[in-house]
Amino acid sequence: MSSVMKSIRWCKVVEIYNEFEEKCATSNDKLKHIAEAMTEEMHAGLASEGGSKLKMLVSYVDNLPTGEEEGVYYALDLGGTNFRVLRVQLAGKSGIESQEFMEVSIPPQLMVGTSKALFDYIATQLAKFVAKESDKFHLPPGRKRELGFTFSFPVMQLSIASGTLMRWTKGFSIDDMIGQDVVAELTQAMKRKGIDMHVSALVNDTVGTLAGGRYNNNDVAIAVILGTGTNAAYVERAKDIPKWHGAPPKSGEMVINTEWGNFRSSHLPLTEYDNALDSESLNPGQQMYEKMISGMYMGEILRRVLCRMADEAALFGDTVPPKLKTPFVLRTPEMSAMHHDTSEDLRVVGKKLNDILEISNTSLETRKLIVNLCNIIATRGARLAAAGILGILRKTGRHVAKNGETAKTVIAMDGGLYEHYTEYRKCMENTIHELVGDELSQHVKLVHSNDGSGIGAALLAASHSQYSKDRN
Numbered sequence: 001m002s003s004v005m006k007s008i009r010w011c012k013v014v015e016i017y018n019e020f021e022e023k024c025a026t027s028n029d030k031l032k033h034i035a036e037a038m039t040e041e042m043h044a045g046l047a048s049e050g051g052s053k054l055k056m057l058v059s060y061v062d063n064l065p066t067g068e069e070e071g072v073y074y075a076l077d078l079g080g081t082n083f084r085v086l087r088v089q090l091a092g093k094s095g096i097e098s099q100e101f102m103e104v105s106i107p108p109q110l111m112v113g114t115s116k117a118l119f120d121y122i123a124t125q126l127a128k129f130v131a132k133e134s135d136k137f138h139l140p141p142g143r144k145r146e147l148g149f150t151f152s153f154p155v156m157q158l159s160i161a162s163g164t165l166m167r168w169t170k171g172f173s174i175d176d177m178i179g180q181d182v183v184a185e186l187t188q189a190m191k192r193k194g195i196d197m198h199v200s201a202l203v204n205d206t207v208g209t210l211a212g213g214r215y216n217n218n219d220v221a222i223a224v225i226l227g228t229g230t231n232a233a234y235v236e237r238a239k240d241i242p243k244w245h246g247a248p249p250k251s252g253e254m255v256i257n258t259e260w261g262n263f264r265s266s267h268l269p270l271t272e273y274d275n276a277l278d279s280e281s282l283n284p285g286q287q288m289y290e291k292m293i294s295g296m297y298m299g300e301i302l303r304r305v306l307c308r309m310a311d312e313a314a315l316f317g318d319t320v321p322p323k324l325k326t327p328f329v330l331r332t333p334e335m336s337a338m339h340h341d342t343s344e345d346l347r348v349v350g351k352k353l354n355d356i357l358e359i360s361n362t363s364l365e366t367r368k369l370i371v372n373l374c375n376i377i378a379t380r381g382a383r384l385a386a387a388g389i390l391g392i393l394r395k396t397g398r399h400v401a402k403n404g405e406t407a408k409t410v411i412a413m414d415g416g417l418y419e420h421y422t423e424y425r426k427c428m429e430n431t432i433h434e435l436v437g438d439e440l441s442q443h444v445k446l447v448h449s450n451d452g453s454g455i456g457a458a459l460l461a462a463s464h465s466q467y468s469k470d471r472n
């Protein structure tokens with residue numbers, strides 16, 4: 001053992017560890033309280049505008065895809081560190097005939113610059129993509145190309161194809177966009193870049209995922225994103241939306257974007273690390289649930305715990321390693337890689353510490369400690385996400401059998417965290433099972449809706465096409 005290792009004050013490490021573990025605990029009882037609180041907030045958010053921290057945004061999607069959609073449609077999916085553009089050729093009952101996409105990462109400075117800079121960048125990339133349209137895609141003569149825009153931030157929709165940005169989340173902060181119509185911003189940028197395209201639908205990623213999920217499976221009624229951020233959308237009965245004063249939809253239903261990331265309850269197991277993360281964030285006091293359970297933040301929570309252990313218990317030597325002091329340097333995918341390290345000597349953990357934090361020569365004991373910390377953070381996040389899902393099941397009456405009949409509920413899931421963080425996903429699925437019980441869990445199924453949000457937006461552009469026969 002090196003001399004540096006000898007200086008670790010294990011008593012102090014254990015004390016910090018135990019306190020953190022205890023504060024992060026999520027008993028099933030606690031989770032049930034959280035689910036109840038979620039259901040209550042959903043009611044309050046539907047009752048009146050601003051009635052709850054849950055915005056419960058009306059999406060203007062009152063009809064989900066039927067599988068009859070036809071033609072070529074584009075989608076632009078913006079909401080995390082990357083954006084995607086895609087085109088699909090829909091062939092009615094035969095499904096998606098062709099599909100192509102391009103993914104581009106967003107330069108970090110554009111996430112905190114001006115709306116013109118961001119949208120010009122996006123439109124430039126979109127123009128490149130459109131220019132490469134192959135002959136697998138058939139645009140009928142005389143028609144403009146149409147696009148579904150997945151914009152994954154809280155938007156007050158004014159119609160299916162317009163809406164104003166309420167606030168930013170997930171590390172974006174572009175002041176001149178707040179209150180602006182996001183479709184108008186995109187349309188102007190497309191004009192500047194010479195793209196002749198019509199935006200036919202504006203949707204949140206959860207709404208897109210719900211639409212994409214329904215296209216493949218008729219029983220999909222809820223969609224949940226667990227990625228950089230987190231959110232859920234679901235199908236609500238229009239009569240249960242007291243704040244909705246528009247014409248009653250023919251279907252009697254309306255998709256609601258809950259914006260559950262902003263959920264907050266006294267039952268949430270908050271720690272000093274969450275509070276510090278929050279107060280130093282770009283959006284203090286907002287998105288507390290999101291900050292505990294989503295991909296943008298979990299690695300940062302781990303970094304903060306390690307920082308305290310380094311500072312107060314000399315976990316990595318006499319001084320705190322400089323890299324460890326950099327906010328957001330430890331990303332959730334790296335945390336996931338460490339958590340999943342099954343090698344006997346925890347080689348992956350050692351390598352990550354070395355590569356990202358420039359910390360070398362850690363003992364096996366230290367590496368085990370780090371894996372356990374990953375487990376505490378991921379378990380808390382996954383179990384809280386499961387409680388949120390139970391909250392939605394409760395709101396839609398799907399948590400109990402009615403007249404001996406149990407509704408079949410399929411939940412379309414997407415997001416990098418769900419897709420890649422296996423321990424998180426398994427824990428969330430097990431927790432749902434624990435919370436709803438053996439019998440009901442037979443009727444609740446989670447399906448991965450891969451890139452559902454982009455395809456869903458294209459499908460909604462198709463069903464809301466300006467050329468659609470039903471429209472006048």
Ligand code: GLC
Nearest residue numbers: 152153154169229230231261
């Ligand atoms: C954030 C956004 C929300 C989005 C979610 C998942 O919570 O506010 O609109 O759906 O992230 O991307």
